[in-house]
Amino acid sequence: MPLSLAARRSVALLPVLLVTAFACGGSDAASQDGTVVDRAPTGFDGAAAMGYVRKQVEFGARVPGTAAHKAAGDWLLAELRGRADTVFTQEWTHTTADGKKLPMRNIIARFKPADTRRVLYLAHWDTRPQSDKETDPALAAQPVIGANDGGSGVAILLGVADQLKKRPPAVGVDIVMLDGEDWGSFDTNTDVLIGSRYFAEHLPAAGYTPLFGVLWDMVGDADPSFGHESHSVRAAPDVVQRVWSVAQRLGHGAVFHSRDLGPITDDHLPLIEKGLRVIDVIDLGFAWHHTTGDTIDKVSQATLQLVGDVALTVIRDLDP
Numbered sequence: 001m002p003l004s005l006a007a008r009r010s011v012a013l014l015p016v017l018l019v020t021a022f023a024c025g026g027s028d029a030a031s032q033d034g035t036v037v038d039r040a041p042t043g044f045d046g047a048a049a050m051g052y053v054r055k056q057v058e059f060g061a062r063v064p065g066t067a068a069h070k071a072a073g074d075w076l077l078a079e080l081r082g083r084a085d086t087v088f089t090q091e092w093t094h095t096t097a098d099g100k101k102l103p104m105r106n107i108i109a110r111f112k113p114a115d116t117r118r119v120l121y122l123a124h125w126d127t128r129p130q131s132d133k134e135t136d137p138a139l140a141a142q143p144v145i146g147a148n149d150g151g152s153g154v155a156i157l158l159g160v161a162d163q164l165k166k167r168p169p170a171v172g173v174d175i176v177m178l179d180g181e182d183w184g185s186f187d188t189n190t191d192v193l194i195g196s197r198y199f200a201e202h203l204p205a206a207g208y209t210p211l212f213g214v215l216w217d218m219v220g221d222a223d224p225s226f227g228h229e230s231h232s233v234r235a236a237p238d239v240v241q242r243v244w245s246v247a248q249r250l251g252h253g254a255v256f257h258s259r260d261l262g263p264i265t266d267d268h269l270p271l272i273e274k275g276l277r278v279i280d281v282i283d284l285g286f287a288w289h290h291t292t293g294d295t296i297d298k299v300s301q302a303t304l305q306l307v308g309d310v311a312l313t314v315i316r317d318l319d320p
């Protein structure tokens with residue numbers, strides 16, 4: 001997730017009115033504002049998703065060029081091969097502005113690869129090599145473990161893939177794990193979004209045009225808050241509407257609110273620039289962003305369940 005988001009945190013931390021949760025055995029309930037809320041289980045397994053975060057952090061920080069990065073990528077590839085119809089990688093070497101050679105790997109898992117009607121889901125699987133927001137230089141030099149920044153988005157996508165394996169989607173779905181999002185400087189736009197830029201230049205097929213795409217970034221905070229990101233609203237307002245209305249239907253209208261986040265430099269941008277209709281679901285209120293505190297204890301299974309329910313339902317809504 002971009003470094004420059006810190007300045008916007010004050011916006012993200014505006015008080016959020018929480019909708020009272022209803023303990024309800026039925027599939028529908030009325031929220032306090034009278035909206036009908038769908039309480040039927042989606043099938044998404046929040047406990048499994050939590051396990052996927054745990055597994056990633058057990059590898060250590062997934063910093064490109066490290067043994068942990070290689071091992072985590074191998075694991076992720078094997079996991080996706082066990083779920084999707086077609087899985088392939090994009091592997092290349094990225095040379096940074098200061099001349100460092102980084103091994104890069106995007107991992108792409110396709111459900112119903114021949115279907116021309118497709119949904120694209122993305123997350124980044126790498127973690128940041130330095131904890132820039134630490135004031136202590138010794139801590140700032142340490143890599144970000146990335147339980148939330150990296151780990152949570154991957155976990156959501158693996159959890160969605162679990163359900164698509166159990167019951168194939170009505171449309172094609174591409175799950176893309178992007179490398180190299182978080183290496184360099186967001187302030188100067190240098191050596192960041194590396195995997196997304198590569199994917200945008202090497203799309204899975206000629207004329208590749210998914211119906212829409214969603215990037216899931218920092219989606220595991222115990223106090224989640226998702227507002228409208230400006231590039232997303234500009235490029236694909238109906239996709240923002242689609243995802244946020246699903247969240248509202250599932251009773252999460254307070255978490256998926258409509259406050260303006262401003263423009264965020266994130267992995268959706270290179271794809272928007274290619275003409276794809278991709279939005280960013282991102283939580284700017286994560287207090288441990290780019291610190292050594294982005295650890296497993298900061299990720300909430302309840303939040304993963306909530307976001308996973310939304311992500312899966314957006315796909316299931318395309319069922320005939």
Ligand SMILES: [Zn+2]
Binds near residue numbers: 001149
């Ligand atoms: Zn980040």
